Amino acid sequence: MAVVKRKIYLDYSATTPVDLRVVEAMTPYWSEVFGNTSSVHAWGQEAATALERARGIVAQVLGCQPGEIVFTGSGSEADNLALRGAAWMARQAGRGNHIVTTPVEHHAVGHTVEQLRDLFGFEVTFLPVDGYGQVDPDDVRRAIRPDTVLVSVMMANNEVGTVNPMVRIGRVCREREVLFHTDAVQAAGRLPLELDDMHVDLLALSAHKFYGPKGVGLLYVRRGVGLAPAITGGGHERGMRPGTVDVAGAVGLATALELAEQERREETARLRRLRDRFISGVLDAVPNSRLTGHPRQRLCHHASFAFRDVEGAWVVINLDLAGIAASSGAACSEGDPEPSFVLEAMGFSPDWGIGAVRFSLGRSTTEDDVDAVLGVLPGIIEQLCAQS
Numbered sequence: 001m002a003v004v005k006r007k008i009y010l011d012y013s014a015t016t017p018v019d020l021r022v023v024e025a026m027t028p029y030w031s032e033v034f035g036n037t038s039s040v041h042a043w044g045q046e047a048a049t050a051l052e053r054a055r056g057i058v059a060q061v062l063g064c065q066p067g068e069i070v071f072t073g074s075g076s077e078a079d080n081l082a083l084r085g086a087a088w089m090a091r092q093a094g095r096g097n098h099i100v101t102t103p104v105e106h107h108a109v110g111h112t113v114e115q116l117r118d119l120f121g122f123e124v125t126f127l128p129v130d131g132y133g134q135v136d137p138d139d140v141r142r143a144i145r146p147d148t149v150l151v152s153v154m155m156a157n158n159e160v161g162t163v164n165p166m167v168r169i170g171r172v173c174r175e176r177e178v179l180f181h182t183d184a185v186q187a188a189g190r191l192p193l194e195l196d197d198m199h200v201d202l203l204a205l206s207a208h209k210f211y212g213p214k215g216v217g218l219l220y221v222r223r224g225v226g227l228a229p230a231i232t233g234g235g236h237e238r239g240m241r242p243g244t245v246d247v248a249g250a251v252g253l254a255t256a257l258e259l260a261e262q263e264r265r266e267e268t269a270r271l272r273r274l275r276d277r278f279i280s281g282v283l284d285a286v287p288n289s290r291l292t293g294h295p296r297q298r299l300c301h302h303a304s305f306a307f308r309d310v311e312g313a314w315v316v317i318n319l320d321l322a323g324i325a326a327s328s329g330a331a332c333s334e335g336d337p338e339p340s341f342v343l344e345a346m347g348f349s350p351d352w353g354i355g356a357v358r359f360s361l362g363r364s365t366t367e368d369d370v371d372a373v374l375g376v377l378p379g380i381i382e383q384l385c386a387q388s
């Protein structure tokens with residue numbers, strides 16, 4: 001089997017390495033400035049000052065108020081807080097019982113909504129998506145009822161890279177006075193996060209997707225939006241996310257977000273060129289391949305395919321043996337031989353749905369890397385087809 005000369009990581013949608021500038025910014029907050037931000041003494045206040053500085057940087061990048069940022073322990077936790085917090089609050093206020101979302105959300109949203117339905121009696125409408133996994137804002141308009149308390153639509157899909165028409169969906173929610181949450185975990189550093197243009201009320205991010213540390217995320221909570229805490233405890237993060245705050249993590253997230261935003265235009269243009277070269281290379285060289293997700297309204301670094309009658313997991317294993325990291329569908333469902341639920345919702349038949357493979361490019365990716373993968377992938381698919 002062909003092996004690439006240097007190992008090639010094409011799984012930047014699963015996670016990214018921490019930028020060394022971020023590591024440097026974080027380092028003082030483990031052993032030097034280590035106080036608990038809730039403590040009244042100098043140690044605590046020094047940590048609290050650093051935390052508020054990080055919050056200020058995030059707010060500046062996102063164009064919101066520092067008081068609208070809640071640091072969390074991950075992107076998943078931010079999504080959980082948004083959905084459960086908004087749903088429980090609405091129920092307590094007697095505002096309604098109905099949630100609108102999509103069938104292609106990350107499990108951090110999908111499973112939370114299912115739990116709200118199955119354990120807490122909320123009604124859920126799953127919007128249709130088209131063959132690219134995109135939501136039609138008119139379907140959002142049609143799905144909203146007088147008792148709808150929340151709409152949750154992801155900004156960009158992790159598995160197929162499709163970007164949703166956020167401005168139009170947000171406008172519908174605003175007109176109908178329904179809270180709008182978006183999981184923007186895959187979007188940060190790759191798309192502009194225009195909170196006001198998108199009319200979002202709640203937006204979740206995760207630092208490890210944009211060269212920040214793992215285990216830290218945030219939820220933007222528009223001023224005036226009340227959330228019941230999904231975790232109960234102390235009064236940290238204005239009572240919305242109890243638990244001693246990870247100051248180093250917050251500093252890391254803020255630094256990574258600032259850097260990602262500063263470098264976004266140049267880096268996204270570079271990645272888009274590499275992505276397009278890779279996509280056309282694969283479609284030209286592999287007869288039983290299809291691009292999944294939108295051909296243009298897709299993340300700049302994202303190239304995902306379905307290979308007919310080939311198991312995506314085997315493609316990933318063979319790529320790994322050749323020195324290349326990719327993933328089959330969503331990284332979190334790795335090892336699951338079922339067809340991708342995202343491709344299923346997009347109308348792919350199971351013979352295509354089992355063959356979902358995602359390549360996601362990032363800062364280390366070069367043209368030589370793309371060409372090296374193109375030199376190996378067609379042979380892997382051909383071999384797996386011959387075995388099937």
Ligand SMILES: Cc1ncc(COP(=O)(O)O)c(C=O)c1O
Nearest residue numbers: 074075076106108158185186206
């Ligand atoms: C779209 C999306 N939402 C949420 C998450 C969860 O983020 P975290 O890993 O920080 O919990 C991910 C991670 O893969 C994701 O891609």
